[in-house]
Amino acid sequence: MNADIPSSVTVVTGASGGIGRSLALALARRGEAVVLIARRKSLLDEAVDEITKAGGRALAIACDVTDREALRAAVAETEQYFGPIGRVIANAGGGKRAAGSTLNAEAIEATMRLNYMGTVHIVEAVLPYMLARGQGHLVFVSSLAALLGLPGAAGYSAAKAAVARLAESLQIDLAPQGIDVTLLYPGFVDKGNKKKRKPLSMSLSRMTDLTVRAILARRRCYIYPLSLRLALGLVRCLPAGLRIALLGRFAKKS
Template structure:
């Protein structure tokens, strides 16, 4: 697949981690990046770093869990910039949700952000992209989407939703000129993974992860999972029957 260049892009969850890395990666390559997150001070620092590197990042204070506001704001950005060519739905939360100590408030926060907020982000200007016959929607899912992991019912479920949501959009949008990409990262050293006490094999640094994701986005691949070692391990987990998978996960827990 031929690589594309993007004049404009929106990246959510851009105040830290993968979103920050992707926003800076595209800005350094000449894309005008609208970096969205709740922490505006972090976005201002990102904008200054991009400017020092010759790029353009425009901070956008946004809480994607407020879906109506999110859609309206993205639509305004789209109209003002002459059309967003790339939308990266990266913002997400990853609270532990242990079934033995079920906490609805934690579950709700994960679903509000990772499901409703992400769907609102991806759908905000999709009709306009279809009308223009160009555009690219990217969702950052997770290796955790491939099976239900211990203490992660909400997170694994939300990432599985995103993968299937994007797959259906990809099928619907074939032939429209609008590309769809789902990315499944493994463990990356970010604020979200910092509290984890369990082993995180094959962990990548954010810069390495952003490089891999950026290249995959430019190629327009439909699905990209990395690193290959973690994807291979999850492939084995997917193939395990429940009678083997369930007790194995209880031991890992």
């Protein structure tokens, strides 16, 4: 590895926008070399430009996380370009809201492929490198929606719960091999659309600060923000009938 290249290399999937882009920029400001992965290359290039102009190191790789081979190639390219990958943030994900009455297998499969298989693919690609070195850090971006089936989120809640169980299982299996696993359950990010504002949402910068802190501290599990964590905890304690009625009212309102 080149002497002037930072030893800490982080790969972020879903880095062309939203949380992934913001995390990549924040980690680059802290001196990490960052590799930004997503499908929209022009947006990735803009982010890389911003990082390099500020004196950081970054590489853009256009790639679809549902494509297993493409992610293998992206990881190999990163190792060649920057050297050992220290951390992967499996962030690419999302899902459209859909009423349960419109349940559709293709849509649910697509949500699962993006959120769950997309995470499996990047972890599978990087794991042999980390295992060979006996060190590494895997960060899984789940969601508070994984802790409770939310209205209009049948596919998304299930896919994010799958991501969480994957992380928990790997946490146990990989600890003896020197690989840390961080499981994040973020709440809602306020994307500036007043009509679509979700309860107890955070600004992107607050979300980024909290996430970076949790990642650098190598927290095993982080559920945030506290306000939404407590609110969801309370809802989970309600008798099922009351919980369903309450969430149903919330669904009607939003």
